[in-house]
Amino acid sequence: MIDLKSAIRSIPDFPKKGIMFRDITTLLLDPEAFHYVIDQMEDFSRGKNVSKILAIESRGFIFGAALADRLGLGFVPIRKTGKLPGEKLRQEYELEYGIDAVEIHADALKPRESILMVDDLVATGGTLEAACKLVEKSGANVSGIAVLVDLAFLPWRQRLAKYDVLSLVKYESE
């Protein structure tokens, strides 16, 4: 068992004053810690009959792609507006000020297949909820959500209540 929290660096006032940023790049530098994260996500995927790994741009790609390679599954990127070149589905979500959106290629998923959604961090759950809605719009099914960092003091559990969520490192306060 590896203490993942000790591999994550906390940086105050980033990206703006008052925010304590949990910096996973120090964990990525530690091969044992990085490997262990993918091990845990791999275990979580077992028994879920997952056929594809989806991950959210851009830190989510780091964990999702390693997991897809481990499991021998296809990988689907969920991207910010305007990055995907093909026909796509779009889902908007609210930010503190304004709205943002995520997109997926319209032909990336097959109806009724089960996928695992990966990101580096869950905070309000807004982006993950929008990403899961894209899966459902595609007619596929979210078998689980795997994240490394869990800002457990934020109300994401309510928003993602219908999903099976694995989070590996929990912060109970800012």
Next chain:
Amino acid sequence: MIDLKSAIRSIPDFPKKGIMFRDITTLLLDPEAFHYVIDQMEDFSRGKNVSKILAIESRGFIFGAALADRLGLGFVPIRKTGKLPGEKLRQEYELEYGIDAVEIHADALKPRESILMVDDLVATGGTLEAACKLVEKSGANVSGIAVLVDLAFLPWRQRLAKYDVLSLVKYESE
């Protein structure tokens, strides 16, 4: 031997009119093709005494992170301006119109260690050259550059002449 080119989709006029965009998301959907790309990058890394894998945001993360997990090495993200939270090094590079920049955490690399640089695509080589300069500013050494897509009709070879470059799918014309 897998025909990687047939797994890549070409989309005309993206992101702007006159550009033929090589879309790797179709390759990522094919687990055998994705696995084979990482196999090739893994083979390329052998004998280079590489201690870390670096990759460029954000599609580069997909290949670089899977490779780092395969090899049991640390992973270092090279990111666009303002994304990394810690103390960082910055390298600007010229675009067709204007300039852009890439950044790396100042403490990500150790002097004299050897790294492998990964990205999804090489075109003019401007971003890769800037990324390699960041490695050299850190006192480390670029043992090789691995990319999936090679826009061989663009003059990147001149710019990256001093590096050992693996490219897996070559396009001789737009």
